[in-house]
Amino acid sequence: MLLNSEGGIVPTTDADTTFRFIGCSEIQEILGKQAADERQLAELLEEVPLDSVYYHTHSYFLRSRFIERTYPNDFAQWVAQQLQDHVLAERLSVVDPFDFQSLEALREELISLIDDHLSGMRTVPRATFGTPFYFNRSRILEVPTGIGVQTLREFRNAIEDVDSSAIYFHVFEAHLRLQRKENDFSAWFRGSLNLPDLADRLKALNPYLGSLERLRSNVLTMCDEQLAKSASVEKV
């Protein structure tokens, strides 16, 4: 087995081990359904397409790649900001899409949580002064960036500058929308570079707890640590 300078395996077959970065671009579609109170929110959550559930739990990361807001999904943010129901907002905010294997399961959890919350309320919190919740969904266009890498160092250098939509695509889209078992980065480290430890660490990274830029920074740190480790192994 040949080791490359970074500690990963040099491929000995003809299989293409190049990682090609794919970015994405989104347009938002207005579904024309709106909730003015928490009961309507639950009812509409039940009937909107899964694309809409995905949009309201994920697209914020693509839309606001730099700033982390108080609550990680649109439902919690609306309930807190427009209804001032901070208890439900907090309960919705701990629903972590990372824990769900399908969007249907995620939808059920959100509905059940709102129902449970409403069963203990005398009145249904309503957006009397605020704006209603507008259900949207997104249409995503894959855009190949033309950037391909074959080693960890090349990957590290590419990820430093690649459009952050590529990070979104390979991490968020890979998980729930495209239903891949792990994010594309960790799958490549595992399958092509034979770096299972780095792959495991990257797979365990919860992307929902930060912004795309924070995620970029975390991936960079992991790559740098791995490169330093590989360099020290090589010296020994």
Place this chain on the structure above:
Amino acid sequence: MWKPAFVSRQVYNNPLPISLNTVVGLTEEARQMIRELEQYREVAPKGTIDFLYRLSDLVRDKRFLHISSVRYGGGMAEILRRIVPIMKTMGIEASWEVIAGTQEFNDVTRRITDGLQGREETITEEMYQIYLDVNARNAKALNLDADLIFVHDPQPAALVDHRKGGTWVWRCHLDAGQPYRPVWSLFRRHVLKYDAAVFSLPGFAQRLPIPKFLLYPSIDPLTEKNRELSRGEILQVLDRFGIARGKPILLQVARFDRFKDQIGTIRAYRMAKKHHPCQLILAGSGVLHDSEGEAVLAEVQQAAENDPDIHVLQLPPEADREINALQRGATIVVQRALKEGFGVAVSESMWKGKPVIGGTTGGVSAQIVDGATGFIVHSVEGAAFRIRYLLSNPGVMTRMGALGKEHVRRNFLTTRHLGDYLTMVKLLCPE
């Protein structure tokens, strides 16, 4: 199994296409435009310009036609003047046609526009016929042959009655969320002939059986209104308007209109001033040939009561550099209107690194990240409290200003708008 709404896949391995040194056959105009596009590299998030080149490659063979009623004046025209030539440079057959009208037509379309925005207006059969006739004449005169035809606002909307091919999209820049029903009913029959409609906010849309998309307006960082200014240029404008140096400046930029609630801003300023020395600038246009604007201006001047720290500035519509300097010279920007369109003045101010206190109306809350780039408030008292809070915490203002600038860089610049258009061409035009 659930499938995504739309995912396009293409294998792509070509290198970046644009290099002024290697591309031959470019006209000087095209070279100039590439240079301009490259200037955005300095202000857009890293990777954006290369990404846009890639995106443009996916739609290189498509013909994208914009149709509007004006070539100058208004945010839409400003954006198209910039974006259409850039798209051409990127290899897309982009074009922009402007319809020709008559005075009578302009009067009718003003009524339709006002009616769609909720004002009671009467459109007689005769008026409606004028609207249809002018659109029919323009349909004959214009080349409407394109893959994507983007029709802006109500004036040219009836061109769709004469559609032959391509995907037709109606772009509504108005707040049509609560229209005057009779006008909407009349107008809706045209909208239904489109393949899709685009609105600036979900709340601006009506129920329609065609797909409706959301597209935020944007600001151009390279124009006179938003470009970097030297300290000398800023001070020159402040001095010209008699603004004192060294005293914190609160600023509201809005035309003199009752919905902009300049009087409320004066009340908030007075509450804050009890605790912090500060001055207030109320800058706006909308007075020329507008009796209501004149009345509001008079009320605002009266409310100012000769307070030397309140500066009421009536500016001409072309005072871009002055507005730029005022926004850059301000300490805090207050954009708290009772009714608002998208309100791009919020993004303009955040682009200049200022914390913005805004209300919940229109697109203001879509631009401000509450507690991060400024504050969303629900009352005059709320605005006063946040002004006091910020003036007491200069470090917070600096942090919010920096975050606001980054937020705009990623979400509200021309480059994002260009990406949205390119994505629409790809997603809405069949292969």
